[in-house]
Amino acid sequence: MLAGPTAVGKGTVSADVRDRYPQVWLSVSATTRSPRPGEVDGVHYLFVSPEEFDRMVAAGEMLEWAVVHGHNRYGTPRRPVEQKLAAGVPVLLEIDLQGARQVRDAVTASGLEARFVFLAPPSFDELVRRLVGRGTEDSEERERRLATARVELAAEEEFDVTIVNDDVHRATDALVAVMGVGMGVGSTTPVAG
Numbered sequence: 001m002l003a004g005p006t007a008v009g010k011g012t013v014s015a016d017v018r019d020r021y022p023q024v025w026l027s028v029s030a031t032t033r034s035p036r037p038g039e040v041d042g043v044h045y046l047f048v049s050p051e052e053f054d055r056m057v058a059a060g061e062m063l064e065w066a067v068v069h070g071h072n073r074y075g076t077p078r079r080p081v082e083q084k085l086a087a088g089v090p091v092l093l094e095i096d097l098q099g100a101r102q103v104r105d106a107v108t109a110s111g112l113e114a115r116f117v118f119l120a121p122p123s124f125d126e127l128v129r130r131l132v133g134r135g136t137e138d139s140e141e142r143e144r145r146l147a148t149a150r151v152e153l154a155a156e157e158e159f160d161v162t163i164v165n166d167d168v169h170r171a172t173d174a175l176v177a178v179m180g181v182g183m184g185v186g187s188t189t190p191v192a193g
């Protein structure tokens with residue numbers, strides 16, 4: 001389970017896991033937000049209407065879900081996660097703090113094994129630079145996201161491990177090492193297999 005403030009690089013690190021560690025399965029979240037340019041339905045997210053999201057929640061199809069940054073909803077479809085875990089496949093969830101807390105409760109209740117990883121920026125200024133540099137949000141949305149970021153940064157101690165995302169490959173290798181997954185293509189850090 002990977003969480004951390006907006007623009008720290010969770011999506012970038014997750015994509016690097018997908019590229020270099022194909023043995024890890026990345027959960028595809030459902031969201032009510034609109035796709036950004038280049039985002040593909042079913043790959044980056046399942047882009048659903050608010051009505052479809054309501055239906056999924058009511059039907060018990062979400063492992064966890066939350067309103068993130070005050071408006072859009074995001075959730076983890078339960079069934080694919082359970083199927084992968086039952087098949088012994090390592091699963092990576094990239095979710096927000098509220099979702100992480102829900103998964104923590106579910107894991108505690110079920111006795112499943114999970115590691116909670118906090119991805120941290122080298123500095124707050126660098127976080128702002130990344131958010132502005134990504135160029136996908138207007139200034140109002142950036143302010144909302146930075147307000148959430150302050151709350152998320154204050155919750156770092158709730159996580160099992162912190163990884164500083166100063167270098168994408170290094171952060172990816174550290175993440176999969178925490179998950180107990182072996183060396184990937186082009187790894188920069190040797191990890192136990």
Ligand SMILES: Nc1ncnc2c1ncn2[C@@H]1O[C@H](COP(=O)(O)OP(=O)(O)OP(=O)(O)O)[C@@H](O)[C@H]1O
Pocket residue numbers: 004005006007008009010011012013130131133134165166167168
């Ligand atoms: N280690 C890094 N060094 C420099 N830039 C980075 C690094 N990791 C990610 N970035 C850049 O930072 C920006 C934000 O990354 P990304 O979209 O992956 O963040 P995120 O945590 O998924 O954000 P959000 O929670 O808002 O979805 C992107 O432009 C990405 O290219």
Ligand SMILES: Nc1nc2c(ncn2[C@@H]2O[C@H](COP(=O)(O)O)[C@@H](O)[C@H]2O)c(=O)[nH]1
Pocket residue numbers: 003004005006010029030033064065066068074075076094095096097098099100
């Ligand atoms: N609780 C959940 N949070 C999720 C999920 N999928 C993504 N997220 C988090 O939402 C924010 C914003 O994402 P963005 O793509 O709009 O920038 C970010 O913190 C994600 O980690 C989910 O299934 N559940």
